Amino acid sequence: MDLIRWIRRNLVILAGLATLAYLILPNVIVLVFSFNKPNGRFNYAWQRFSTDAWTDPCGVPDLCGSLSLSLQLAVWATLGATVLGTMIAFALARYRFRARPAVNSLIFLPMAMPEVVMAASLATLFLNMGVGFGFWTILIAHIMFCLSFVVTAVKARVMSMDPRLEQAAQDLYASPAQTFLRVTLPIAAPGIAAGALLSFALSFDDFIITNFNAGSTVTFPMFVWGSAQRGTPVQINVIGTAMFAVAVLCVLAGQLAGARRKRS
């Protein structure tokens, strides 16, 4: 009876812990196997503890090159998609123009369409235009599918903004440029930041569209997929764990900053 009562009282916590375990377990496995020293080419069975991979993360040929390429692509794609997407979002939220309904629904297409269809269509387009596959084709593709996420995030924020805030700024001697920089942009910032973070993650992570439009260029996801055919170097686990740690640190920093702001 006591046990049942205890379970009943702590059911929410138990469910929460189970969900957390479900989410975190794969990451824990990745972390653990980053310290493995496999016997063969495949890092699937635990042999013995070693820090070899951590001390030499670039020890596998082409790994760090593909990682650096993916990071560069993610940065540029984020920048391009965020700038363009923010402008589109403002245009859609603030102005009434002839093609507005069309743009409004077309902007969701990259989100709704199966990725593989979009990938194949893009590849066809580039081929027909005679554009050589490589860094630029990947970047164009990435900016395209990141756009819809930025537009969605920023538009929601801009739509919910009280137009009187900008009028109040103008009334308090702010020129149109100052109004935008001092009031509009800071208030829209959380939406823009959310869109940028999403873009970075999506771009860094993307495999299907990239694979169709990369030519002989190899990004990090393509490298991981390619090497999985022939064997999985421990270094992949190292990079994966490091990415996970960076993401967790970012979230923690955000939480701390938010908590401090609330307290002051």
Place this chain on the structure above:
Amino acid sequence: MTQPTTTGGDVRLDGISKTYGSFTAVHPLDLHIPAGSFFALLGASGCGKTTTLRMIAGLEEPTTGTIRLAGDDVTALPPHRRPVNTVFQSYALFPHLDIYENVAFGLRRRGIKSVKRQVGEMLDLVQLGDFARRRPQQLSGGQQQRVALARALINHPRVLLLDEPLGALDLKLRRQMQLELKRIQTEVGITFVHVTHDQEEAMTMADTVAVMNGGRVEQLGAPAELYESPGTTFVANFLGTSNLIEAEITDKSGGELLLTAAGGRLTLPAGRCGAPARTGAAVLVGVRPEKISLTPAEDTGAVPAARNRMTGRIADSSFIGVSTQYVVATPDGAELAVYEQNIERDPRLVPGAEVVLHWSPAHTFGLDPAQDIDAGTDISTEGEAA
């Protein structure tokens, strides 16, 4: 404020109008708001009062006409270059800035570097010195209202525009803030232009009230003048309550008009008649409920001869505390409202009693009968949504 660098400026609107497509929000309007006055634009929602205010602020472009502030034509100036500041209806405080930075915003935009002393003084004026580092959303409605006021006043505008500034506050706080606003206005000497739909608020605070209806100013004057001598049925009904009775002019003698209404004979000073005073012409006779006295029918002889009188039967009475409000039905079916102070309550004044209603001719006013007799009755208590 310790050192007013400027005093209030006057506002002059010449032929200002605003149309949206085929809808006319404000008909061509001439208005002069004297420097240093507390001016109220009063009207129901959609009467054009907020549009007029926004045109003075520069947030709406007038379709025709010119706006002068302290003699300078500002019609073509964008809002950030006009020496006016606005207190918005929803306050429009910047959510990403704390109270201190909200108040300092106007000073910083004009390139003033050392704002600390001025912001401190201004926050003290509105009694929010301890809240400088809070965010707007952490403050109550009344506190946010005071921040909005401080944020505008710190710039020493020539004219302060207030758009329903007390609309979101509860009744008690609103009464308190009305007195507070009036005190601050007297202290800083800035011209205040106040938009409101609350007639009591307008009368409490303003030196001059312009009653707006359908994009036009119906009447303009001091609160007491508007109340005692309304010029239109809208003003008579929108500002307080009026009894309006259809009557006919039967005779003129000296400065007085003799009327018949509902079988009774009434006297109206010719100077208080807003309709053409021809013998035989129709006129609407008005009298405020609190000006009327009730006397039981059996005491008719005690009513002084000079007073206007009508007979009726008490249909309803409700005790309010300071007064008792009666509804009296006249023989021809009209219902008149009567407010009696509870000084000496006559126990015979109960529903069903036959009474004489009587009032001084000086409290009677006459209106043009061509107007809608009910204009302004059903909207006087309506709140405004946005």
